[in-house]
Amino acid sequence: MPALRFSLELLALSVASALLTVSLASALFPPTEEFHLSNPYWNGLEEFSRIAGAKALEATVDGVVPEKSVIFIVGPSINCSQTYVEALKTFVLDGGTLVLMDESGVANVLLSSFGLDVYVDGHAMLDAVFYHRSWKMPKIINVVNSSLTADVEEIALNIPSILRINDSSVKVLASSSSFSFLDLNGDFEHEDGEPFGPFPVLAEAAYGRGRIIVFSDSSLFLNSFIGLGGNRKLLENLVSGKAAFIDVSVWSTSLPLSYRKAVLRVYNVFSAPEFKSGLALLTVTVIYTLIYRRKPSQGIDEVEELLKRHPDWDKRLLEALREAREKVG
């Protein structure tokens, strides 16, 4: 076997192949990031996106008509910019519905920006009696009757926290059972001194012409949880014919996800009609050229064709030239 020498062409070919394969893989394989709208696995929001018809928003409310829209901020890991907070306030004041879902407490900054004396505690709330499979997934059966909770008897949560409400204008819509407790030391067991429920987990506050709905859990609408309890119905009530948007700018982005986004962006550009039709035309031109050049029309005599165009030319000479050309190749 001959030694494989370094070649710029080989390197370029390898890099190009690698890039193409990685791009294809990242675009074709579904993402596994938490809350991703295309993630079909247990921790994704594909089902949520399908049911609510949710569109992604990136730290903007441009193109969102407040009174006809609901914006979801789910499991934020990044604080919103002041400009964006102001935009959200305007959105709610003008009649929009903002749904905040957080168990970590990151959303507290946003809540205080709205002037609400409500915050997410941050400690995990477990229930030792009413739950799904494990105490970490409490089942909420104390649901107050309201338009939001119509036909919702149970809400399934996944390691939620609780809401601390010191604002009388905030209406509690769902609370945990009296057997629930706050896991202060994070051992997922009840220890002495850990307070028992009931704790509020869902609340609603009017703000301007709109309203803010706060959940102390971000996992309600995950693919693995939306089918439990009345979560699906709750989502339907939340959206109720309005346009749903989900803010994707509040999640820290991973490198593969950024790469995927870039690949899809490029794909979107190339799927534009001008590129598609241009590409089709180019392909047709190239194929036609290649066929024409490589295979002179079979069955049609080339010399005869030329003589039709130039009747004054010498047929014998043309045949001789064709022969000579074929020899030259």
Added chain:
Amino acid sequence: MKPSAKRLSAIIMTVMVIVFLSLSLLAGLWPTMTPTVRHVDPKAEAEQLPSTNFVMVLFSGAFDSLIGGDYNATYEKLKILGAAYIPEKYKFIVERFSRLLNDTSKLLNDVEDLLDRAEALIDLGKGENAKPLLQEASVKLATANITYTELRSACEELAKSFRLPLSEVREKVEQLGKVIEGLYARLIQLLQAIDKQRTLEDSFLTIEVKPMEVWTGGIIEVKGRLYGANGRGLAGRNVQLYIDGAKLAENVTLEEGLFEVQIHLPYIYKSRVAVQARFTPQGLDSQTYKPAASNIVQVSLSYIEPRLTVEPIEAALPGKTFTVKGLVEAEEPLPYNYVKVSWTLHSLTVNLQGGGHFNVTLYTPEDVAEGNYPLTVETPAWKVYAPLRKTFYVKVQRLSLSVQACLPFTVLAGFPSTLNGKVFYEGEQFNVTVKLVFIGQTYTASSRGEFSLNLLVPLTVLTGYQTYEIHVSPSLPWYKSVTFKGSIFVVNPFTVMFPFGFVSFLAFRFLKGKSKLEAVAEASGTVESESLVSEGWRFAPSGLEWLVDLYWQAVVLVAGLTDVEMKPSITMREYLAAVKPKLGDIGVCFEVLTAAAEKALYSKTISAKELESAKKEFEELRLASVKV
């Protein structure tokens, strides 16, 4: 394997290694970059038993309610227990326990109800009538006892499965047993009371009521007599008088057991009421006489029923008022001068005008949704005038606006476009806010009637249909918001230009080109040599391009004759040296032609004779090639 094939396989392997490494890198980065969020996969979570202490609390709660006789609370507590998480393998045990406890609860509830009814009959001296009820109660109690026996074993199973404290569970079960025993005891007591009543003397009570027809709120006179089995009147006994089951008066019997009492009827707006007298023996009488209930006398009540008519109400508009006109009338002049009108959670008192007419203006809140809402008119209860309450449904609706929007069929990206429109309702003018959502941007216009929106599609938008949404929100609450959607074709001239220009260029070049044969034919002098282009052409002095062209045509002929190709790397002389031996006699022709072409290209001074000679030699060469 050929060396070229080995090389190819080596290339493929290298590419595969690089691709594999890239994918591994991607896969390696994927999980590490994922942020940690507090969720668990429900399917991956290990199943957990509910807390023993808490289950015991629920268990005790249900039992305590049942023991306390609060059967509804028992049901509610069992429902709560049903909402608790029960692992699949224990579901049967819990369901069996819940079913048995619920059955016991229902049976005991029925038994208690039957015993209460039987007791009431015995109190009226109708012990015989109470007997079937007690029989039914005894059957139910026996069933409850059997269920209780099953429940005991179900509780034991439940306690073992959930590790509940057995002694506490048994204690609760024992307490329930005592409840059943208590009901047995009561049943026996009532049976004994019936038996005892058999030994007592019957007592009888008869009444007469006058008048049999009376205005509501009026006075009736009840006369009656209480007597024993031998017909002897029982004097000095207390007799109670009931109107429709409610005790209204009592009286003590006089000699011969007679009594007479006047009763002020309450204002009851019913056509008939039932009057009955009852005697419940007290003290020593209870050892001598059975209780007695008189005959029931139906007394007809008269009262005035007002009539209410309301003029038809057209649909109400949010944010606007509407008028309700009505009339309240009765056979006699009305003693009051007002009615109460309730509309959308607000009530107001409306004064009646002459003849019982009323006229009220009601306001419909701005934010009320469209639909049918109740409007209630109530007249008060006033002595013999019965109250009246009538509910009408009023349709609340908003007026539909007419919107005309002139949307451009096509919008050019990067160039401003205008969307004009008009909003109106039967010639009325009012303020509207028009919002257009198009390609992620919101364009807003506030106007009075006509509106105009200036669109500017950014150049980053590619060609294609883009959806738009127009929301028209009128400032007046009685008009309906309008939303409509559609799509506009956006053309991005810049992005369209690039691919189409490129393809057009290719097509142009292709169509303009000629076949090789045509080119060679032209080169061979059949046509004017102006189509074959060579690189040297450009370096030839003006007027001598044809000579250079001729040389390249000769090269084609020579290459055909000799199979020696003219490569870009060899000079004219090198090519001549390579082909001359193979050309034989006609090699001279090509030599002359080469010399002439060289001169044309490099020296730029060439005689007419040399040019003539070059032409001649090319002709010879061409003929020679044809012959060959």
